[in-house]
Amino acid sequence: MADAVGVSRSTVSNAYSRPDQLSSALRERILAAARQLGYPGPNPTARSLRRGFVGSIGVLFTSQLSYAFTDPFAVRFLAGVGTATERHGTSMLLVPLPKEQVDARRAVENAAVDGFCVYCVADEEWALDVIRARGLPYVSTAVRDDAAADERFVGIDERAAAHSVAAHVAGLGHRRVALLVDSVLPDAPAGPVTLSGFDRAPHPTTRGRLAGFADAFAEVGVGWSELTLLNAPGNSGHAASAAVAGLFDRPEPPTAVLAGSDVLALGVLDALARRPGGSPPVSVTGFDDVPEAAAAGLTTVRQPAQEKGRIAAELLLDPPTDAAAGHVLLPTELVVRASTGPHLRS
């Protein structure tokens, strides 16, 4: 306590937090004394407690935090969040979620933040429950049909986006097709899995993308049961390679692979390139259009990653008064590159 300067604690407080409440001469005197006494200014925690807000927002990943920095889409998303927080003078807290449900809940309960951007790649309901219980605002990065009026989100039309790329592939004549998606089923190993319908996938994003893929092939007479569904345990090139292992040695291998992300698609291209005897003529598509996709010539669907992050943070930091403005749908765009081509074999 620097009231050793001869003033009261409130005056010191004012010197830091409300410079207009005291003479600048006195303020300067207090600041000088603080410097000399080594007082580093108000304790942030105590200040937060009293004021009722912290000055930072949390970003939640339901996958590993270290993974977030490995995934190019997530990195772009974070960059967007960064620009918004920067502009707003707010910090961003990256909260790692432990494997165990109980511990993960605890982590969300204990985060000292004023709100959350929920960037989830798996089930997220439990996290939203905790956040709501804490009475904190949040913005989710998926379109929620059942969203309450005060619930904010920024997302894309997953189904329509997936349809656009699948229709492109179907239009090229492909009929034997594999769909490669991250975590179709919670603990399934890499490789083919069976789902009685796309609507059985637990994660909403996955469900939307599978639905779009299925729509496009239904339109050309290929039913859900005729599509090969491949599970990738994790969104990584490695997981993708594992998922397609042996796939092209089958008697009637797929002539196209539609992946649920660019990272998976790049893994497939990599696996194909490594095949002894050269790469078979398989069309491959991704999702997101991360920077690496262009270099690899990957056909994909672009969604604006950085914008998504920026808007998510802005929605959190400057809530629109109009509830409808809190539901943002971002545009997507089919990007055709060299990784897709006409079906060659009969």
Added chain:
Amino acid sequence: MADAVGVSRSTVSNAYSRPDQLSSALRERILAAARQLGYPGPNPTARSLRRGFVGSIGVLFTSQLSYAFTDPFAVRFLAGVGTATERHGTSMLLVPLPKEQVDARRAVENAAVDGFCVYCVADEEWALDVIRARGLPYVSTAVRDDAAADERFVGIDERAAAHSVAAHVAGLGHRRVALLVDSVLPDAPAGPVTLSGFDRAPHPTTRGRLAGFADAFAEVGVGWSELTLLNAPGNSGHAASAAVAGLFDRPEPPTAVLAGSDVLALGVLDALARRPGGSPPVSVTGFDDVPEAAAAGLTTVRQPAQEKGRIAAELLLDPPTDAAAGHVLLPTELVVRASTGPHLRS
């Protein structure tokens, strides 16, 4: 207050924080009541104030926060920090630093953290001053010769690393050489700058790298004044392109460009490739060995980015008892690829 359950506040507190201090039956009863009453568990801020620690560490970038996610080296560094915090059950707070010194100080003063990883690309002394005044521990990512015994850091031998790549280029016969470095002088524009000696560069890292470059060429009889020094205002491909604009139209253009980072080097390669009439035979080297460098065939010096981040965080979270163990020097390695070759023109 959930002592509407019939117990005291301390018992409720114990139910959350010290489960061994009460019967599991009572604990369960309290937790159930909390769930019903919608009590979300202890308020993190109040808990932090009382306990005296927060459970999160700050990561400081002296450049824009959004930049941190654009720079592949920084992203790998953050990934490393992420793995360590994850393992430790700690969150990481990314603190954006405003342009204005005063505001930036305030940002560091106000960050609710238990310590800092200081990843700086420019002058950092003021930040360290604030952190020390707050009495918080920190780990810096540059070797500090004048480091106090309790000061921790993880870095590389910048001078030796830079020497290794410059000696490689000198060994190939190059004598007319340009050195391209980010922010040689605070507000200099892109392009050639003059410095009476490498030791006049304000930022220590820059100084170290320039020193290593200069050493290698001094060994083959090329003095500092014969080297062309180029300033890039910012670590980006764009800044690099701007810095080398017109350089190769000179009467006696450099036959090699040594860049202070891969990002800059890739910008130079890009600028060369775009030249009308084709790319002149210029050798280019980078620094860091980011993932993109391999694809571009860039000769560079590898430093372990993710390890640097991980070790920085670990040094902060689990301080070694032995002071010497707090000073970590990471190995570097010259990686020769296609972007360097023998000097062809006389």
Added chain:
DNA sequence: TTGAAAGCGCTACCAA
């Protein structure tokens, strides 16, 4: 323009 006092929500000590 300044000072006194209350209390943000919690935990840790100590006594029962």
Added chain:
DNA sequence: TTGGTAGCGCTTTCAA
């Protein structure tokens, strides 16, 4: 095993 109490460091009324 449980409850009472002090106080973490600050901001913010309100009164002087």
